């Protein structure tokens with residue numbers, strides 16, 4: 358998944374469960390990677406205008422991604438892959454594509470170019486469209502791992518897949534987990550949230566980016582403009598029951614910006630969030646007001662609670 362993964366599992370069953378969990382991650386990567394030949398997503402993209410056999414889990418995630426695209430009015434869009442490639446984020450060398458190139462790609466970033474058939478277990482992309490699970494796979498993975506661990510009688514685990522954290526159960530002493538929210542402007546955290554049985558998922562411009570002629574470009578793209586999203590936010594952390602929801606949503610809210618994100622939160626009310634703005638102000642939704650602790654000495658910006 359091109360990221361650091363850390364898993365801490367409390368069990369009396371020995372090392373075995375850790376290896377099983379690792380294999381689960383490899384399986385997900387072998388199904389979802391867009392860059393590795395033979396995966397469902399690779400084959401879907403490579404065989405445009407043809408029906409391709411897909412696993413039930415791929416169909417489930419594709420269908421879910423389409424729903425989120427609709428509910429976020431296209432701020433999250435799994436069809437963003439041709440743009441991600443044009444900017445070079447699939448490789449080690451990035452570049453700024455011309456406005457003409459972006460304009461020619463934008464019509465491909467459209468979920469109606471993705472057809473799914475749940476009965477025959479097939480999918481198809483039309484024209485030059487391509488799918489990318491980069492904004493959803495890690496959230497899906499933490500959910501799968503958590504479910505697997507629960508099925509194996511593990512009550513306590515702390516998972517982190519490159520900024521995608523999941524807390525299974527409470528700590529063994531019965532207390533909550535304190536999960537730090539990284540400061541996008543430098544080392545350390547701006548604060549922490551005390552939670553259990555939650556996904557805590559962050560999207561930020563600081564995670565993968567390049568600079569060109571004094572301008573910074575990052576890997577979260579506004580599918581509506583084709584450019585890296587500049588919405589006034591430096592990072593968004595979503596706290597939710599489902600990791601897949603939190604992963605999609607953290608990306609989508611980062612694209613939307615604060616105002617549109619607050620409207621989305623108001624109309625859905627099924628997650629909490631921490632927003633850090635370009636001015637280094639912190640906004641948290643009221644559901645976590647009692648469990649958010651600002652880091653001692655954080656004075657770069659103000660802290661405000663968003664109420665419904």
Ligand code: ADP
Nearest residue numbers: 432433434435437491492560564576577578608
């Ligand atoms: P990270 O992968 O660093 O945790 P995100 O979850 O925000 O960050 O996902 C960013 C990845 O998702 C990008 O690398 C790209 O592959 C893909 N992506 C970029 N912009 C979007 C978008 N607007 N909607 C869906 N996927 C996106």
Ligand code: MG
Nearest residue numbers: 492604605608
């Ligand atoms: Mg995401």
